[in-house]
Amino acid sequence: MKASILGIGTVTPLGCGIETLLSGLEGTAQPNIVEHTVETAKGGIALPVYTSAAEGLDRFIPRNKLRRIDRFLQMALLSSFHAIEDSGLNLEDRTRIGIVFGTGYGPLQTSFDFLDTLIDDGDKCASPTLFANSVHNSLVSNVSIALKLQGPCLTLTSFEMTSSSVFSTASAWLEEGKVDYVLTGVGDEYCEVRGYSTILSGSENVSAIKPSAFNDCTYLPGEGFVSFLMGKEKGRKAYGSISSIETGSGNPVKPDHSALFLAANGDRSTGCHYDNLQKGKDLTRLYSPLYGGMPAGQGFDVAIAALSLKDGRLYPSPEVSGAEQKQAEPQIREILHSDSIACLQYDDNGNFGLITLSGKD
Amino acid sequence: MQAGITGLGCICAAGDSLDEIMPALYSANRNPAPSKRVEAGLENLPPVFEIASDLNHINPGNDETRTTLLLLSAVNEALSQSGLEADYLKKKRVGVVIGTTVGSTLNNEPFYRAYRAGKFPDMQPIKRYLTNNPALYIANRYQWDGPAVTIANACSSGTDAVGMAKSWLRGGLCDIVIAGGSDELCRTTYLGFNSLLNTSPEPCRPFDKFRKGLNLGEGAGILIIEKERSAQERGAKILAFVAGYASSGDAYHPTGPHPEGAGLSRAINIALQEANARPEQISFINAHGTSTVDNDKVEGKVIEQIFSDKVPFVSTKAYTGHTLGAAGGIEAVLSVRALLDGQIPATAGFKDFDEECKVAPTTNNTPIKGNMAMSNSLAFGGNNSVLILKAGQ
Numbered sequence: 001m002k003a004s005i006l007g008i009g010t011v012t013p014l015g016c017g018i019e020t021l022l023s024g025l026e027g028t029a030q031p032n033i034v035e036h037t038v039e040t041a042k043g044g045i046a047l048p049v050y051t052s053a054a055e056g057l058d059r060f061i062p063r064n065k066l067r068r069i070d071r072f073l074q075m076a077l078l079s080s081f082h083a084i085e086d087s088g089l090n091l092e093d094r095t096r097i098g099i100v101f102g103t104g105y106g107p108l109q110t111s112f113d114f115l116d117t118l119i120d121d122g123d124k125c126a127s128p129t130l131f132a133n134s135v136h137n138s139l140v141s142n143v144s145i146a147l148k149l150q151g152p153c154l155t156l157t158s159f160e161m162t163s164s165s166v167f168s169t170a171s172a173w174l175e176e177g178k179v180d181y182v183l184t185g186v187g188d189e190y191c192e193v194r195g196y197s198t199i200l201s202g203s204e205n206v207s208a209i210k211p212s213a214f215n216d217c218t219y220l221p222g223e224g225f226v227s228f229l230m231g232k233e234k235g236r237k238a239y240g241s242i243s244s245i246e247t248g249s250g251n252p253v254k255p256d257h258s259a260l261f262l263a264a265n266g267d268r269s270t271g272c273h274y275d276n277l278q279k280g281k282d283l284t285r286l287y288s289p290l291y292g293g294m295p296a297g298q299g300f301d302v303a304i305a306a307l308s309l310k311d312g313r314l315y316p317s318p319e320v321s322g323a324e325q326k327q328a329e330p331q332i333r334e335i336l337h338s339d340s341i342a343c344l345q346y347d348d349n350g351n352f353g354l355i356t357l358s359g360k361d
Numbered sequence: 362m363q364a365g366i367t368g369l370g371c372i373c374a375a376g377d378s379l380d381e382i383m384p385a386l387y388s389a390n391r392n393p394a395p396s397k398r399v400e401a402g403l404e405n406l407p408p409v410f411e412i413a414s415d416l417n418h419i420n421p422g423n424d425e426t427r428t429t430l431l432l433l434s435a436v437n438e439a440l441s442q443s444g445l446e447a448d449y450l451k452k453k454r455v456g457v458v459i460g461t462t463v464g465s466t467l468n469n470e471p472f473y474r475a476y477r478a479g480k481f482p483d484m485q486p487i488k489r490y491l492t493n494n495p496a497l498y499i500a501n502r503y504q505w506d507g508p509a510v511t512i513a514n515a516c517s518s519g520t521d522a523v524g525m526a527k528s529w530l531r532g533g534l535c536d537i538v539i540a541g542g543s544d545e546l547c548r549t550t551y552l553g554f555n556s557l558l559n560t561s562p563e564p565c566r567p568f569d570k571f572r573k574g575l576n577l578g579e580g581a582g583i584l585i586i587e588k589e590r591s592a593q594e595r596g597a598k599i600l601a602f603v604a605g606y607a608s609s610g611d612a613y614h615p616t617g618p619h620p621e622g623a624g625l626s627r628a629i630n631i632a633l634q635e636a637n638a639r640p641e642q643i644s645f646i647n648a649h650g651t652s653t654v655d656n657d658k659v660e661g662k663v664i665e666q667i668f669s670d671k672v673p674f675v676s677t678k679a680y681t682g683h684t685l686g687a688a689g690g691i692e693a694v695l696s697v698r699a700l701l702d703g704q705i706p707a708t709a710g711f712k713d714f715d716e717e718c719k720v721a722p723t724t725n726n727t728p729i730k731g732n733m734a735m736s737n738s739l740a741f742g743g744n745n746s747v748l749i750l751k752a753g754q
Contacts, residue, residue, distance in 0.1 A: 039479065039481075040481055041481040094612070095609070095627060099610070105467060106465065106466060106467075106513065108467060111466060111467065111468050111549075112468075112473060114468075114549070114553070115468060115470055115473050115474075115549070116477075118470070118548075118552060119473075119474060119477060122402055123401050123402035123403055123548075123552050124402065124403060124404075126552040126553060126555065126556040127556060128553070128556040128557045128558075131549075131552075131553030131554075131556055131557065132553075132557070132615050132616050132741065133615075134466070134468075134549075134553075135462060135466075135513070135515055135741060135742075136462075136465055136466070136513035136514075137513055137514050137515050137740065137741065137742050137744070138615065138742065140514075140742060140744075141615050141741070141742025141743060141744075142615060142742075144610045144612045144742075144743065145612050145613065145614070145615065145743070147612075148612045149610060149612055150609060150610045150611070150612045150623075150624060150627070151609065151610060152607075152608035152609060152610065152744070153514070153608065153610040153742065153743070153744040154512065154514055154521060154608070154744075155512070155513045155514050156510055156511065156512055156513070157465045157494070157511050157512075157513045158494060158496060158497055158509060158510055158511050159491070159494060159497065161497065161509060161510070165508065165510045168508065168534070169510075169525070169528075172528045172529075172532055175532065176528065176531070176532075178607075178631075193467075193473065193476060196476060197484060197487045200483075200484050201484070247507070247508045247509075248506050248507075249506055347497070349497075349501050351497075351500070351501075351509070
């Protein structure tokens with residue numbers, strides 16, 4: 001059994017909705033990169049940040065409720081609404097729809113906002129609302145309430161291994177018949193502390209992610225959320241299927257591999273593992289300059305792979321980002337001669353998650 | 362394929378190992394008290410179930426989080442009981458799935474206070490966070506090559522971890538799984554639960570009419586789960602099987618349960634179906650039983666609806682406190698041991714029947730009939746997870 005991708009929703013620095021992701025792939029749109037100043041012992045240091053915003057969520061949730069929803073949850077909600085809308089399905093028995101989300105860092109800003117209430121107002125004044133929204137599964141909780149999904153609910157967090165875990169779990173639920181559909185999603189958010197740790201980890205003076213410079217530190221933080229509605233229906237699938245998920249350590253890439261998307265993002269500690277691959281250069285792509293650096297980045301590559309299979313096209317890697325790529329130029333798309341695309345992400349210990357999508361049943 | 366449990370490990374306020382913990386439970390021995398480690402500027406400090414030790418003996422000279430040290434303790438105990446040795450494990454595909462709450466969160470308060478104060482703290486606390494993701498830590502430490510997943514599903518995380526282990530074995534993803542949960546007490550959760558007004562100023566009283574809330578706890582509970590045939594081939598004793606698991610959402614409220622327990626009912630019925638069991642075949646229930654007004658009312662109501670008053674149930678949180686992401690792992694471990702012991706402990710603190718709960722937990726050590734136990738976990742956010750454990754042959 002293959003788990004089919006029936007609908008996709010994205011909130012990325014390119015905008016909201018898969019059309020914006022497609023525009024980024026085609027080179028007609030650029031990611032929203034906002035320059036932050038990070039205060040360090042050396043003084044203020046500029047840090048370009050791939051910034052996302054859940055614009056248009058008021059189409060699904062009344063404006064007066066939006067102000068009580070933090071940014072990260074807004075991204076998860078909007079991408080989820082879009083994924084279901086994109087599927088075109090009328091989902092009836094919501095006790096048979098599960099939800100599994102993954103995040104590398106969780107709702108970071110809300111976690112620190114909660115600590116702010118302790119620091120500013122004292123231990124007696126800890127905010128119950130911020131506490132409830134600071135736990136990792138607050139996204140799943142609130143999205144399940146908003147969409148009335150009453151199947152199994154799960155939140156996974158394993159840094160760079162998060163996306164492969166999420167897709168593996170969703171596929172298993174479908175395979176075991178626990179659900180008819182699964183809303184699957186991954187994402188991360190930016191906050192000031194993440195900016196500070198990015199600078200101290202070596203991203204000082206980085207102006208652009210250069211993902212194929214595997215041994216250089218060119219990491220810039222990104223944020224966003226991508227959701228997928230997955231199911232077993234053969235006839236309906238628009239975007240292909242998850243045909244296999246492998247995890248382990250070492251090099252999983254076979255010499256005759258299909259198109260390969262690497263989630264390398266300028267992080268030197270993971271980059272060295274990609275550098276050891278025997279890559280077929282013509283079919284290898286790196287898209288992190290579209291969405292920025294984050295542990296859950298592989299999920300965005302899965303969305304790009306699904307779009308590529310749908311269109312039968314292979315989009316070029318955006319070579320650089322940020323100030324070096326201000327001029328938008330339409331990119332030449334190649335015909336995708338393969339029926340499958342593999343998405344690979346490493347962690348700094350050399351563990352990998354390899355998600356392969358297929359256009360065939 | 363049956364998922365056989367061949368090793369158990371546990372550490373909590375009731376003891377550092379199962380051989381210490383079970384006698385404490387059977388003698389109704391508990392001692393929740395204000396924390397000696399977690400400072401809080403509150404007038405009345407809610408008692409907690411805290412482990413007295415600093416745990417430094419578990420992995421001396423290293424820089425692990427307390428959650429990781431608790432986890433290591435339980436993993437070592439469980440591996441020892443299973444008889445699995447390092448050389449054997451190297452030849453097998455070993456997966457790790459661990460539930461946690463604190464262990465997945467970057468909420469290092471001293472670091473953040475220093476950062477906010479413009480003191481430019483160094484990265485060590487961040488590095489510690491990045492290298493102490495519970496499942497990844499264990500997989501990397503032992504160089505196991507199977508899937509490694511940390512579940513952050515609030516209070517059902519440990520139960521969900523055991524359920525995922527069963528799924529991995531059934532799907533052929535690995536041969537052996539280290540599954541359970543681990544969580545430490547910390548200021549964030551202590552003050553957070555206090556802000557939600559659901560911590561008790563006194564020792565918790567699960568299902569009691571005059572219960573006033575939960576006591577937080579800390580600990581870890583780990584199960585070694587492997588394919589029945591593999592365990593038999595190496596001559597291991599199968600203590601129990603993971604016979605059923607289900608999870609279902611309320612989609613109702615971010616912090617409170619559905620008033621009729623809709624999600625819990627569904628999860629119990631699906632888990633029973635997966636275990637091919639009828640309600641009357643369940644020997645006992647290890648309830649979620651947090652001792653909060655809402656949880657116990659809803660859970661009691663559902664237990665009464667499905668099991669009438671014929672199945673004895675206990676809340677072992679009366680002895681461990683609510684250990685959040687670890688709770689499901691700890692309670693699965695204690696349930697298996699109780700199955701093997703042929704009895705369940707009294708629910709310490711319970712005295713007065715609450716008509717709204719509909720049912721009463723054990724008040725004495727209670728002999729059990731049959732060979733199946735059920736363990737419930739209800740999470741923040743409305744997820745309900747249920748395990749059914751069946752004693753080994």
